[in-house]
Amino acid sequence: MKELQAKVDSNEQIxxxxxxxxxxxxxxxxxxxxxxxxxxxxxxxxxxRRPFAIIFxxxxxxxxxxxxxxxxxxxxxxxAKKTGDxxxxxxxxxxxxxxxxxxxxxxLIGGGVGVFPLVSVLNEYSESDKxxxxxxxxxxxxxxxxxxxxxxRSDVTWIATDDGSFGSHGTAVAEFFRDxxxxxxxxxxxxxxxxxxxxxxxxxxxxxxxxxxxxxxxERMGCGIGACxxxxxxxxxxxxxxxxxxxxxxxxxxxxxx
Amino acid sequence: xxxxKVDLCGVEFKNPVIAASGTFGFGKEFxxxxxxxxxxxxxxxxxxxxxxxxxxxxRIAEGDSVILNSVGLQNPGVEAFLREDLAFLREKExxxxxxxxxxxxxxYAGICARLDGLVDMIELNISxxxxxxxxxxxxxxxxxxxxxTRVSKEALLHxxxxxxxxxxxxxxxxxxxxxxxxxxxxxxxxxxLTGMVIDIERRKPLLANVTGGVSGAGIRPIAVRMVWExxxxxxxxxxxxxxxxxxxxxxxxxxxxxxxxxxxTANFTDTLAMPKIIDGLNRWLDAHGIADINxxxxxxxx
Numbered sequence: 083m084k085e086l087q088a089k090v091d092s093n094e095q096i097x098x099x100x101x102x103x104x105x106x107x108x109x110x111x112x113x114x115x116x117x118x119x120x121x122x123x124x125x126x127x128x129x130x131r132r133p134f135a136i137i138f139x140x141x142x143x144x145x146x147x148x149x150x151x152x153x154x155x156x157x158x159x160x161x162a163k164k165t166g167d168x169x170x171x172x173x174x175x176x177x178x179x180x181x182x183x184x185x186x187x188x189x190l191i192g193g194g195v196g197v198f199p200l201v202s203v204l205n206e207y208s209e210s211d212k213x214x215x216x217x218x219x220x221x222x223x224x225x226x227x228x229x230x231x232x233x234x235r236s237d238v239t240w241i242a243t244d245d246g247s248f249g250s251h252g253t254a255v256a257e258f259f260r261d262x263x264x265x266x267x268x269x270x271x272x273x274x275x276x277x278x279x280x281x282x283x284x285x286x287x288x289x290x291x292x293x294x295x296x297x298x299x300x301e302r303m304g305c306g307i308g309a310c311x312x313x314x315x316x317x318x319x320x321x322x323x324x325x326x327x328x329x330x331x332x333x334x335x336x337x338x339x340x
Numbered sequence: 341x342x343x344x345k346v347d348l349c350g351v352e353f354k355n356p357v358i359a360a361s362g363t364f365g366f367g368k369e370f371x372x373x374x375x376x377x378x379x380x381x382x383x384x385x386x387x388x389x390x391x392x393x394x395x396x397x398x399r400i401a402e403g404d405s406v407i408l409n410s411v412g413l414q415n416p417g418v419e420a421f422l423r424e425d426l427a428f429l430r431e432k433e434x435x436x437x438x439x440x441x442x443x444x445x446x447x448y449a450g451i452c453a454r455l456d457g458l459v460d461m462i463e464l465n466i467s468x469x470x471x472x473x474x475x476x477x478x479x480x481x482x483x484x485x486x487x488x489t490r491v492s493k494e495a496l497l498h499x500x501x502x503x504x505x506x507x508x509x510x511x512x513x514x515x516x517x518x519x520x521x522x523x524x525x526x527x528x529x530x531x532x533l534t535g536m537v538i539d540i541e542r543r544k545p546l547l548a549n550v551t552g553g554v555s556g557a558g559i560r561p562i563a564v565r566m567v568w569e570x571x572x573x574x575x576x577x578x579x580x581x582x583x584x585x586x587x588x589x590x591x592x593x594x595x596x597x598x599x600x601x602x603x604x605t606a607n608f609t610d611t612l613a614m615p616k617i618i619d620g621l622n623r624w625l626d627a628h629g630i631a632d633i634n635x636x637x638x639x640x641x642x
Contacts, residue, residue: 085373085611122609127405129556129609156402172373172611302398304409305608307373309365311385311414312400323393323414328369 083172083307084111088121090167091145093160097227099152100195101161102137105169106145113139115202116179116271116298116332119146120306121171123156124163132156133303133327135199135273136174137231146173149198175306176331179203179271179296181212188212189267190236191258191282193219193274197232199298199331200273204235213237215265219254219278223247255281259289272335273298280340295335301326315339342625343632344618346380346600348577349500349525351460353380353435353600356633357590357618360581360604361386361439361463361504362411366425367432373611378618381435383528383602384421386465388441389451391417401537401546405558407605408535410549413441418454426458437502441465445491448478452495462499464492467506467531479506479531482518489522500525502579505570508534512566513573520574528579528602529570530563556605557583564592571597571638585613587620597638 088105096102105121113136120131134148152161163169181188181203188207190200197218204214216236220226222245232239240257241249250257255278258265270293272282279297286295304312308328316339317324324330324338344355359367359376361383367376376382394414401408416424421438429436438459442448452462466488467479478488485503493501503519505512507530516527532553537546545551563582571578580598584590585606593601606613625633 083372126557128402129405129407129605130400130402131608170610302400304400304407305363305369305611307369307611309369310363310409310608311365311394311411312397312409314394314397314399314414321393 083175084109085170085172088146088169088171090163090165090169092165093163096149097225100149100225101152102147102149103160103163104145104147105171106143108144110141110144111139111174113174114178115206116199117174117176118199118331119148119171119173120175120303121148121160122169123159124167124169125159128156128159130156130304131171131306132160133175133306135202135298137198137201138205149195151195172306175327177329179298179332181207181269185268185294186212187265187267188214189258189265189270190214190216190232191254191270191272191274192216193254193278194221194225196274196278196298196300200271201231203271204232208235215261215267216240217254217258217261218242219244219274220248221245253278253281255285259285262291267293269293270295272296276340279335283335283340286335296332297335298331299326299333299338300331303327341622342630343634344621346634348579348599349461351435351500355380355618355621356594356600357614357621358383358435358437358579358600358602359607359614360602361465362409363604363607366421367429368425370607370611371432374615377432377434378615379434380600381437381460382429383437383439383463384425385415386413386439386441387415387418387421387451388413389418389447389454391415391420396548398546398548401552403535403537403554403558406554406556407608408537408547408552408554409532410547410552412549418451422458435460437461437463439463439465439504445488448488448492449495452492452501455499456496457498459499461502462492462496463502463504463528464488465504465531467504467508479515480509482514485515486518486522489519489524493523502526502528504531505529506531507562507566513569516570516574520576524576526577526579527570527574528581530559530566530582533559533562555583557585559583560589564596567593567598568596568640584617585609587617587624590617590621591624591636594633594636595638595640597640599637
């Protein structure tokens with residue numbers, strides 16, 4: 083991981099309150115899918131950086147892309163950044179997703195902004211022999227724009243919305259279980275809000291499905307590099323914490339309490 | 341290049357910039373970004389005799405120019421520190437300050453005895469506001485500050501004792517005097533101020549622990565004032581901290597009388613904050629024709 087300057091290349095709204103930003107780094111990084119960066123918001127009054135999943139990395143131009151939702155003052159400041167503005171970041175952070183060579187059929191389950199870490203998986207394995215089936219859940223049809231990133235590289239993409247305004251009425255997890263017999267995945271990768279991941283965990287347990295399942299967790303962070311012990315979660319069945327930023331953000335779904 | 345070396349209670353620091361407890365772990369993570377041997381020292385993550393899990397999450401929140409934390413002393417325990425982290429820090433040849441906390445006077449005496457002679461300094465955390473029925477009680481009243489300092493000092497034969505003072509008190513200078521009377525070799529201040537942030541949509545506090553410790557640039561003027569008051573009140577060395585982000589901030593504390601400084605929250609904003617502060621001190625001293633950082637200490641005209 084490195085501390086680098088990052089020049090804003092583009093910063094565009096792709097859905098209501100959701101932005102895609104590309105950043106040109108001063109030097110190259112060693113990136114794997116599922117890793118994240120911790121980005122300054124370019125304002126002295128915000129002391130914390132914001133952790134965002136890196137959705138792609140272009141090594142020839144040293145450019146990374148992130149997507150973020152405007153939630154508070156920090157992300158609002160970020161959304162006003164213009165091409166050429168200079169921010170700082172630490173990256174790449176965390177362990178990232180791993181797909182073993184023998185795992186050919188991959189299920190991607192994403193909810194809300196949790197779909198973005200999964201985009202990096204599709205980008206990294208775009209030229210590979212993997213077959214992806216994606217299950218995406220959004221609040222309503224206005225947010226579905228993000229799924230165009232999936233449509234390009236995933237063999238099949240299922241969309242669900244909370245209000246039924248696009249795709250099926252329901253959740254990404256329900257879509258995944260509906261399609262499970264056709265999909266027969268070798269590995270499941272998921273990211274989304276805690277209730278979604280809990281539904282996935284209990285759904286797998288109830289059905290006795292023992293396919294390896296990895297989830298990327300979100301937690302409010304301090305340093306982002308593993309020193310401050312702010313972003314922890316409990317290791318399942320133990321009296322021990324793991325650090326989301328350093329030991330994760332990707333964990334085996336059985337390993338952590340959700 | 342001016343001399344940046346400072347001496348505190350017979351311990352040599354290659355410069356006066358020390359990583360503050362809780363923001364820097366035991367140094368290994370930051371060392372992946374830069375070689376931490378450039379630092380004056382490190383105050384470790386707060387250690388207890390037994391491992392602790394800490395508070396529920398969220399443990400961090402943000403305000404304007406400040407952050408709040410309620411990590412609640414999560415740490416692997418003193419034995420794990422000795423086994424897994426001390427040798428790494430020794431290799432870095434920086435001054436090692438073990439920050440320690442306890443629930444009872446016996447805890448403090450026990451952890452001090454265990455670390456005596458193994459680290460360069462011990463910093464008593466008597467002011468961590470996050471653990472219920474924990475450190476806070478010792479740090480509030482001058483008589484209990486004196487008592488916990490005395491008990492800890494009695495357990496130490498070799499290692500100098502530093503007492504970290506809480507700002508959430510009636511009169512911090514009086515507590516500093518109590519620490520000095522109890523046998524403290526130095527004091528450090530300020531620990532975090534107790535604060536709270538509310539999410540108005542959910543009508544709930546942002547921190548799972550409800551309240552947390554406020555730190556960052558926004559608390560700096562309060563910290564400078566308290567360091568100045570304490571420096572006038574005691575004869576032992578003072579380490580200043582609270583919202584330091586650059587060399588100019590550090591110099592305010594040193595002019596107010598601090599012999600060294602600690603840097604905490606700034607490490608989150610910029611992982612290279614401390615090397616930049618050290619570099620900035622060098623440049624400032626050179627620009628002002630000052631050959632030794634020690635010549636700056638306590639030179640406030642007031």
